[in-house]
Amino acid sequence: MSAVGSSNPEYVVARVRARRGKLYSDEEYRKLTRMGPAEIARFMEESTYEAEINALGSRHGGVDLIEYALNRNLAKQFEGILDWSEGRLYDLIARYLRKFDARNVKTVIRGIYVDASTEEIEVDLIRAGEFDDRRIRRLLEAESIEGVIEVLDDTIYGPALEEAYPAYEESGILVPLENAVDRTFYDHLLSELGRDEPTRQYESFLTAEIDFRNARNALRLARSGADIDPAEYFIEGGDLFTRDTLARLARNLDELVEYIAESQYADDLGPALRELEEADSLIAFEHATDAALLAYGDQLGTIHPVSVTPVISYILAKEREVQNIRAIARGKEAGLSDAEIEEELVIL
Amino acid sequence: MAKDVKPTRKNLMAIEDRIELSERGHDTLEQKRDGLIMEFMDILDQAQDVRSDLSDDYETAQRKIDMARAMEGDVAVRGAAAALKEHPEITTQSKNIMGVVVPQIESSKVKKSLDERGYGLLGSSARIDEAADAYEELLETIILAAEVETAMKKMLEEIETTKRRVNALEFTLLPQLYENQEYIEQKLEEQEREEIFRLKKIKAKKEEEEEEAEAAAEAEAVSAD
Numbered sequence: 216m217s218a219v220g221s222s223n224p225e226y227v228v229a230r231v232r233a234r235r236g237k238l239y240s241d242e243e244y245r246k247l248t249r250m251g252p253a254e255i256a257r258f259m260e261e262s263t264y265e266a267e268i269n270a271l272g273s274r275h276g277g278v279d280l281i282e283y284a285l286n287r288n289l290a291k292q293f294e295g296i297l298d299w300s301e302g303r304l305y306d307l308i309a310r311y312l313r314k315f316d317a318r319n320v321k322t323v324i325r326g327i328y329v330d331a332s333t334e335e336i337e338v339d340l341i342r343a344g345e346f347d348d349r350r351i352r353r354l355l356e357a358e359s360i361e362g363v364i365e366v367l368d369d370t371i372y373g374p375a376l377e378e379a380y381p382a383y384e385e386s387g388i389l390v391p392l393e394n395a396v397d398r399t400f401y402d403h404l405l406s407e408l409g410r411d412e413p414t415r416q417y418e419s420f421l422t423a424e425i426d427f428r429n430a431r432n433a434l435r436l437a438r439s440g441a442d443i444d445p446a447e448y449f450i451e452g453g454d455l456f457t458r459d460t461l462a463r464l465a466r467n468l469d470e471l472v473e474y475i476a477e478s479q480y481a482d483d484l485g486p487a488l489r490e491l492e493e494a495d496s497l498i499a500f501e502h503a504t505d506a507a508l509l510a511y512g513d514q515l516g517t518i519h520p521v522s523v524t525p526v527i528s529y530i531l532a533k534e535r536e537v538q539n540i541r542a543i544a545r546g547k548e549a550g551l552s553d554a555e556i557e558e559e560l561v562i563l
Numbered sequence: 564m565a566k567d568v569k570p571t572r573k574n575l576m577a578i579e580d581r582i583e584l585s586e587r588g589h590d591t592l593e594q595k596r597d598g599l600i601m602e603f604m605d606i607l608d609q610a611q612d613v614r615s616d617l618s619d620d621y622e623t624a625q626r627k628i629d630m631a632r633a634m635e636g637d638v639a640v641r642g643a644a645a646a647l648k649e650h651p652e653i654t655t656q657s658k659n660i661m662g663v664v665v666p667q668i669e670s671s672k673v674k675k676s677l678d679e680r681g682y683g684l685l686g687s688s689a690r691i692d693e694a695a696d697a698y699e700e701l702l703e704t705i706i707l708a709a710e711v712e713t714a715m716k717k718m719l720e721e722i723e724t725t726k727r728r729v730n731a732l733e734f735t736l737l738p739q740l741y742e743n744q745e746y747i748e749q750k751l752e753e754q755e756r757e758e759i760f761r762l763k764k765i766k767a768k769k770e771e772e773e774e775e776a777e778a779a780a781e782a783e784a785v786s787a788d
Contacts, residue, residue, distance in 0.1 A: 286636075286638070317686065318686070321642065321683070325645045328645065329645045339638045341638075387648055388648050388679070389646045389648075389683070390681060390684075393682060393683025393686060394683040394684065397683055397686040398685060401685070431688070431689065432685065434689075435684065435692055436677065436684075439676060439677045439692070440676075441677045443676070443677060443684075448684050450685065497693070498689060498693065500689070501689050538634065541633065541636055542634055545629065545633035546629070546633050549633070551629070
């Protein structure tokens with residue numbers, strides 16, 4: 216509900232546990248991979264997604280219906296968790312869920328940039344973050360990017376966007392604003408975390424996420440050969456890189472791959488790095504980082520049963536469920552075989 | 564029609580001139596047609612390669628965007644696409660292949676680096692980069708295919724026109740001219756033969772008259788004696 220007051224992990228964990236039990240099992244995923252989009256929507260209608268499928272069924276169809284229903288359900292679930300949480304627990308959960316706020320801010324800015332209608336922008340928002348309906352409404356009503364920055368003035372994104380605005384005006388492209396939003400999210404992810412054991416577990420998960428994000432971005436920069444200063448895209452807080460190391464390694468793909476292969480993440484990412492060298496594609500590497508984070512998230516749920524970690528573990532599992540169902544439906548729409556969907560898309 | 568032509572020596576000379584010009588034109592057009600066909604074959608090979616590349620690039624791009632939509636979601640992919648401001652541009656010029664004017668298409672701002680695509684690097688993924696890469700590649704191939712296929716169509720039209728001209732010369736104009744030439748020659752020969760015959764007749768008549776005159780003179784002389 217708010218960051219004020221005492222923490223209530225017992226209550227939140229109990230409710231989250233009940234919700235976790237409703238997540239799709241591996242067996243249900245396997246069933247889903249053998250269904251077409253219409254059957255998937257029907258299957259979802261008979262589970263926790265019933266309300267969303269029924270509410271959106273008249274406006275959307277096919278895989279779009281599935282995707283919008285998934286996003287809306289995800290938002291409802293995470294909004295509920297934030298509503299139940301209080302005190303320190305709220306702060307710890309909200310800092311992770313702010314990624315949806317960052318995503319929504321970028322969606323609104325992009326919408327204004329391309330003169331999209333309010334309805335078009337609204338349908339793409341995922342209201343799973345900290346922003347309340349009033350702020351989202353004000354964001355949607357903003358008529359210019361300056362107006363968006365004004366609405367966000369009292370949030371963590373306000374100062375960063377104001378600072379990036381002149382660069383946007385100069386270049387005419389959204390990169391400075393988008394990077395400012397993402398950087399603010401990552402900067403606040405690890406700031407002022409507590410020192411108790413569950414929080415340390417959580418911190419090491421967030422550190423791994425930042426490390427993977429830095430590694431992915433460094434590999435993308437190294438492969439693209441674009442004349443970009445890699446240090447500009449460095450996210451503070453990880454263990455794997457310093458600003459200087461990243462700036463140096465992002466100019467040489469071979470050295471970068473070797474550096475990651477010899478790091479503490481060698482076991483998780485080694486096979487994917489070898490594949491990267493062979494297939495000349497980063498997708499396997501991103502897949503491996505996602506899988507490693509999810510495996511870590513699963514462990515989090517069992518180490519400290521009454522703390523923030525089971526909640527975060529559930530949030531990750533729910534995100535994975537949404538990602539998997541969307542991947543299956545979109546894969547089916549694109550005509551991929553069941554084996555391809557299972558192998559390339561679904562992270563079990 | 565040969566009978567429409569007046570069988571005069573002047574017309575014969577004019578027809579012989581036209582035959583010579585048409586034969587020269589026929590040879591030149593035949594050479595042009597063969598040259599165009601050879602150029603066309605080269606362009607055809609190129610067009611077939613480009614078509615095959617286009618098909619492969621389209622499949623790759625479609626697969627990459629399907630994967631990006633599956634993993635990142637349609638919303639994220641549409642959002643990344645919306646962030647693009649600098650749209651690709653094309654300029655067309657023309658070049659001449661054996662008298663055929665074909666377009667030459669120059670493209671700019673098709674291939675973009677990561678910082679030119681408009682979406683932030685921190686919040687996006689390699690799947691979106693790869694889909695964007697694949698579509699940029701596809702767009703370049705489409706532009707090349709447009710250039711090659713338009714050139715191919717124009718060459719084909721020119722080959723058709725030249726072929727029609729060659730055939731018209733070979734099967735209509737030249738045979739007609741040869742026929743006219745033959746007709747005039749025959750007529751002229753006939754006229755010559757008639758002339759000779761007429762002259763012979765005149766000569767014979769003259770000789771006959773002379774003989775008659777001589778005989779009459781002889782008879783007159785005998786009667787006078």
